[in-house]
Amino acid sequence: MSILVDENTRIVIQGITGREAASMSREMLDYGAKVVAGITPGREGRKVHGIPVYDCVADAVKEHPADASIISVPPAFARDAVMEAVDNGIKLVICLTERIPKLDVIEMVSFAQARGARILGPNSPGLISPEKTRLGYFGGKEPQKAFKRGPVGIVSRSGGMCTEICNLLTQGGIGQSTAVGMGGDPIVGSIYSDILPLFQEDEETKVVVLFCEPGGKKEEAAAEYIKEHFTKPVVAFFGGKFVDNMPGTRFGHASVIVRPGSGSTQDKARLFTAAGVKVVNTYSEILPAVKEFLNGGA
Amino acid sequence: MRLYEYEGKILAGKVGIPVPHGVNADSAEKAAAFAGELGRPVAIKAQVLSGGRGKAGGIRFAVDAREAAAEAESLLRSEIKGHKVISLLVEEKLPVQNEFYAGITYDEIAKRSVLLLTRSGGVEVEEVAGEGVTRAYLDPFIGLQPYKAKELAKKLGLSGKILTAAANTLQALYRLYKTYDASTVEINPMVLTEGGEIYAADMRVDIDDDSLYRQKKLIELGIPHREERGREPTELEQRAAAIDQLDHRGVAGRLVEFDGDIALLIGGGGASLTIFDAITRFGGKPANYCEIGGNPTVTKVKELTKALLQKKGIKALAVITNVISNTRVDLIARGVIKGMIESGIDPGSFPMVFRSAGSYEDDGYKILDKYNVKWFDRTRSMDEAARYVVDMVSGMGGK
Numbered sequence: 001m002s003i004l005v006d007e008n009t010r011i012v013i014q015g016i017t018g019r020e021a022a023s024m025s026r027e028m029l030d031y032g033a034k035v036v037a038g039i040t041p042g043r044e045g046r047k048v049h050g051i052p053v054y055d056c057v058a059d060a061v062k063e064h065p066a067d068a069s070i071i072s073v074p075p076a077f078a079r080d081a082v083m084e085a086v087d088n089g090i091k092l093v094i095c096l097t098e099r100i101p102k103l104d105v106i107e108m109v110s111f112a113q114a115r116g117a118r119i120l121g122p123n124s125p126g127l128i129s130p131e132k133t134r135l136g137y138f139g140g141k142e143p144q145k146a147f148k149r150g151p152v153g154i155v156s157r158s159g160g161m162c163t164e165i166c167n168l169l170t171q172g173g174i175g176q177s178t179a180v181g182m183g184g185d186p187i188v189g190s191i192y193s194d195i196l197p198l199f200q201e202d203e204e205t206k207v208v209v210l211f212c213e214p215g216g217k218k219e220e221a222a223a224e225y226i227k228e229h230f231t232k233p234v235v236a237f238f239g240g241k242f243v244d245n246m247p248g249t250r251f252g253h254a255s256v257i258v259r260p261g262s263g264s265t266q267d268k269a270r271l272f273t274a275a276g277v278k279v280v281n282t283y284s285e286i287l288p289a290v291k292e293f294l295n296g297g298a
Numbered sequence: 299m300r301l302y303e304y305e306g307k308i309l310a311g312k313v314g315i316p317v318p319h320g321v322n323a324d325s326a327e328k329a330a331a332f333a334g335e336l337g338r339p340v341a342i343k344a345q346v347l348s349g350g351r352g353k354a355g356g357i358r359f360a361v362d363a364r365e366a367a368a369e370a371e372s373l374l375r376s377e378i379k380g381h382k383v384i385s386l387l388v389e390e391k392l393p394v395q396n397e398f399y400a401g402i403t404y405d406e407i408a409k410r411s412v413l414l415l416t417r418s419g420g421v422e423v424e425e426v427a428g429e430g431v432t433r434a435y436l437d438p439f440i441g442l443q444p445y446k447a448k449e450l451a452k453k454l455g456l457s458g459k460i461l462t463a464a465a466n467t468l469q470a471l472y473r474l475y476k477t478y479d480a481s482t483v484e485i486n487p488m489v490l491t492e493g494g495e496i497y498a499a500d501m502r503v504d505i506d507d508d509s510l511y512r513q514k515k516l517i518e519l520g521i522p523h524r525e526e527r528g529r530e531p532t533e534l535e536q537r538a539a540a541i542d543q544l545d546h547r548g549v550a551g552r553l554v555e556f557d558g559d560i561a562l563l564i565g566g567g568g569a570s571l572t573i574f575d576a577i578t579r580f581g582g583k584p585a586n587y588c589e590i591g592g593n594p595t596v597t598k599v600k601e602l603t604k605a606l607l608q609k610k611g612i613k614a615l616a617v618i619t620n621v622i623s624n625t626r627v628d629l630i631a632r633g634v635i636k637g638m639i640e641s642g643i644d645p646g647s648f649p650m651v652f653r654s655a656g657s658y659e660d661d662g663y664k665i666l667d668k669y670n671v672k673w674f675d676r677t678r679s680m681d682e683a684a685r686y687v688v689d690m691v692s693g694m695g696g697k
Contacts, residue, residue: 020624075508101479101509102404107438109409125623140623140657145676158568160591164620167655167676184567186406193407211568221407240571242578249554252567252589254508255406282579283572284681 002129002178003153003198003205004092004118005068007032009133012057012066012090014039014081015073016048024072024137025049031143033133036064057088068092070126070135078122079104086117094135095121095189105187112189119189123253125159125181130166138163138179150175152290153199155192156211157184157218157253161239165209165286172287174294177205184213184253192222196230207293209286210236210277212268214243215256219268227275233293234277237286238265299505302345304387305521306483306501312519313473314466315485315498320389326370329388333366339391342369346381349502354378359391392497397487398454400468401502402436402475411436411475413468417454419487419499442472456490463496464488478516479509534609538588541601548594548625550602558583559613560691561606563599563634566591569620569680576681577616582688585609593625599633600640607641613694614649616687621655621676627662630654635669646670649690653683 011028015021016038026049028035035051037060044055054060057069069085071078071093078097085093086108093112100122112119120127126136130147137159139146146167152174156162159181166179180195182188192210199205208230212219219236226234243251244264250257258264269279280289301309304322311317319336322345323329333340344356351357356378360366370386377383397419405412415432432453436442444465451464467488475483484502491497505513510523517523525531531539532555542551549565560582564570570589577584586606590599607615617634619625631652638645646669654662655676666673674683 076511099508101512102481102506103411103438103476103479103509106404106410110438113409137623142657145655146621156568158566158571160566160620160622161568161572163623164569164680167621168679171677187404187409188406189409191407213568213571216406218406239568239575241575243571251554251587252571256567256571282576282681284679 001202001204002132003195003202004127004178004180005129005133005135007132009034009068009135010064010066011035011068011070011135012037012039012060012064013051013070013072014057014085015071016040016051016053017043017046018072021072022048025051027139027141027143028134031134031139033135036066037061057084057090061088061090066090068094068135071095071097071121073097075100079108082108082119083111086112086115091117093117093119093189094124094126095119095183096124096126096136097121098123098185102187105185109187109189118194120180121183121185121188123185124183124188125162127178127180129178130176136181138181146170147179148175150177151204151206151294152176153202153205153208154179154211155195155208156181157213157255158211158239161211161283165211165283168283168287169290172291174287174290177202184255186216186255191218193225196222196225200230200232206232207290208232208234209290210234212236212238212265213253213256214238214240214258214265215263217262220271223268223271223275223277226277235286235289235293236269236272236277236279237283238269238279239283241265299507299510299524300347301503301505301521302347302384303343303501304345304385306503307387307498308519308521309474309478309503310470310498310501313477314470315474315501316467316496317498317501318389318392320387322385323370323388324385326367326374329370329386330363330367332388333360334363336390340366341389341391342366342373343387343389344373344376344378344383345385345387346378346383348379348381351378356383392489392499393492394489395492396490398490399484399486400471400488401482401484401486402471402480403482405435408435411438413442413450413472415450415453419489436472441476442469444469460490460494460496467496467498474503478503479506479513480504481506534586534605537605538602541598541605544598544601545595548590548592548598550590550594550598551588553586553588555586556584558585559611560687561585561609561612561615562588563590563603563606563615563617565589565619565625566622573616573618573680573684576684577688580685580688582684582691585612590619590630591622591625593629596629596633596636599630600637603634603637604641607638607643614687614691616650616684617652617654618680618683619654620680623656625656626658627654627656628658628665631662631665635665635671649687649694651683651687651690653678653680
């Protein structure tokens with residue numbers, strides 16, 4: 001098992017003829033992902049690595065029913081692309097595009113919520129269920145080096161650190177059920193507390209690792225959810241502890257900014273610990289912490 | 299992008315939020331002239347991009363032109379919390395009966411815009427929590443309908459004509475938020491005058507940076523697009539930002555300067571936070587924070603390397619990234635080596651570490667081997683690389 005996607009997930013890519021999206025589609029096919037169609041307005045009839053291209057999602061899914069869509073279009077068109085996917089019945093939309101106006105993000109997320117669809121991102125690197133499928137950039141050309149199938153679920157505010165942590169686990173002989181990049185923006189369609197219930201239900205997932213950052217309230221919401229509802233062991237690591245001492249300055253992702261009295265890693269870590277989460281100080285400690293839980297140390 | 303109060307009030311005027319009669323003055327003469335014409339007491343407010351202005355002495359009052367000139371003179375020469383005063387907003391002084399707070403911002407847990415109201419003005423939005431706060435989450439496709447604005451205004455304890463005026467002001471505030479792609483708007487305080495009128499005594503407006511491409515109308519209103527910084531950028535920060543603009547490929551130049559001696563070329567977003575922590579934890583002193591990612595060109599990496607190494611007192615260079623998906627390791631390696639050579643530094647003998655893994659990693663390691671540079675691959679953690687470079691610097695002793 002895995003969450004959100006598996007080897008049977010049928011995928012369309014909106015904006016497939018773009019340079020980055022085209023090379024990503026090649027890498028996804030190589031990993032065994034079922035990319036059934038691409039969409040770029042005005043390019044119907046072409047093929048990208050053998051994938052047929054359509055003008056509209058409606059026409060694409062008529063010929064090739066799909067479960068998920070990946071959005072790789074410029075920021076000004078992202079809101080419309082997400083709504084097009086959702087309106088045509090796609091239930092999982094992964095928005096890779098970054099720098100989308102916030103009010104557009106709020107609209108597309110609300111639109112999806114009202115129709116029972118889930119959005120990952122914006123500014124998400126995608127997700128991967130190792131040895132089954134991948135949607136997005138995870139692993140680049142050689143995903144098998146960093147990812148392997150196993151019992152650890154991951155949710156991360158950073159795509160790069162998600163890969164790094166999976167690589168660390170893989171080097172240590174531990175695989176992953178699904179790794180989810182939720183995106184580094186302040187407003188994203190799915191936050192920790194939206195993803196954790198899926199890991200709770202997933203039999204393959206035995207331990208969950210969270211990569212966290214300063215700023216915002218997503219970790220606080222996660223701590224509350226875990227305390228009340230989550231029964232599996234959770235390991236959390238924070239990047240950017242130094243940001244605690246520099247309120248008002250933004251580092252890294254758009255969401256990483258500490259305000260007076262809110263968003264510090266110290267406060268977040270305290271809430272996690274109170275909720276029973278194992279907070280590790282360095283990311284290298286994630287591996288032994290996960291091992292201990294897998295060996296029944298919980 | 300945070301706006302000055304006078305800019306926020308230009309937008310307030312556009313959407314129909316009542317603001318006090320006033321003028322933006324860049325000299326004491328202009329401030330005095332306005333006070334003289336008005337013939338009533340004025341408030342003189344320093345225009346700075348920082349909160350807590352009142353407490354820091356940035357708001358003065360004057361009863362006539364002579365007093366206004368003196369206060370303006372002294373305010374224009376002063377700094378408020380380290381910020382230069384660019385001009386003064388001189389306004390009629392409002393006869394205050396009551397003060398409220400009204401704000402709209404986004405909520406990342408609800409994933410919606412939220413309107414916040416309190417019965418006491420003068421608080422910061424971050425502190426608006428707990429008792430006495432009315433929160434209304436807004437459906438983006440419905441917005442703030444008149445009935446809802448009325449319901450909310452009622453919670454401020456208002457009635458009669460004042461209730462209608464406050465409700466209209468809330469609707470106008472939402473209009474401002476939506477029309478100008480704001481990420482935060484605040485009327486703080488929203489004043490009820492002794493005469494029973496509602497005014498925005500102060501306006502805070504933050505525009506969403508990601509929407510500036512479609513907010514050209516701000517420029518037409520005399521509100522230029524600005525880069526956001528807590529302080530004036532240093533020379534190195536400016537140079538790095540210019541390097542990032544060299545081409546549109548990838549990020550290489552978002553930099554914050556620090557006081558240390560280890561130059562950092564690190565990435566991506568989350569990993570750069572992690573690496574900075576690691577360097578500090580092992581006792582190293584970063585000379586800067588920066589991030590590279592999104593497959594930047596060799597030129598950008600090269601120029602950034604040169605800029606970092608030019609800083610006085612640099613003892614070592616740490617090039618560390620997470621295992622990367624779409625950035626090419628060989629391009630980073632080539633950029634770094636070229637940058638060092640063009641700086642007149644021998645990569646083989648200068649204290650440094652290179653830790654990266656991902657696309658074209660083998661080609662990257664080959665380049666580094668050729669120049670005798672110590673590299674770590676995916677089997678060695680970023681923590682190990684951080685420790686390695688810190689140990690090298692401390693091994694240099696008191697040099």
